[in-house]
Amino acid sequence: MEKIKILIADDNSFIREGLKIILDSYEEFEILAAVANGREAASYCISHVADIALLDVRMPGMNGVEATKIIAEETSTKPIILTTFDDDEYIVDALKNGAKGYLLKNNDPEKIRDAIKTIYNGNSIFQDVVLDKIKNNLSDSSTPEPKIDSKQFTEREREIMSLIAKGYSNRAISKNLFISEGTVANYITSILGKTGLEHRTQIAIYFLTGKIY
Known part of the structure; x- marks a missing residue:
């Protein structure tokens, strides 16, 4: 098995x-290196082949969000922000800079393990708490005010985007709209x-802000 x-x-x-x-205790992982700041992380990913970079947000010299931008633009490594902080400013900047995941350090190790494997296999992971922070910061209303170009989407697509922005799962959306989960997907x-986005968190942010991250 390739690690x-x-x-x-x-x-x-x-x-x-x-x-x-x-992480080294899991047989599917190989820890290449552990460094102390974003500059070292970016430099390492440029000069070595790494699949995943786990990056803290607040580091001296260059923070994890700044390192994410360099890593995403100049390497094939997939950056994941792993932090104790869930500051709104960092969440949006991390998305904009190409982060494939944003996880809090207080997660169970198994959840971090699963997230790494999910991201390695081409998906993105942004925890509900992250979306909640963005949603609460952008909209004081329980019904988000859409900022999107409504002509680009069908009425049903706009309904689904609105529910995603409220934090609904595919199952909850299907029950709310009386359609199957497959149809929601x-x-x-x-x-x-239509948007060129990669995952539902980006859809929520786009719906709320009208901006592509």
């Missing part, structure tokens, strides 16, 4: 080494195709 090659970047040596020990695929 997933991982770089860890965190300025806290205790967390850095702890992550290294935990097909609509989401259509929305992603």
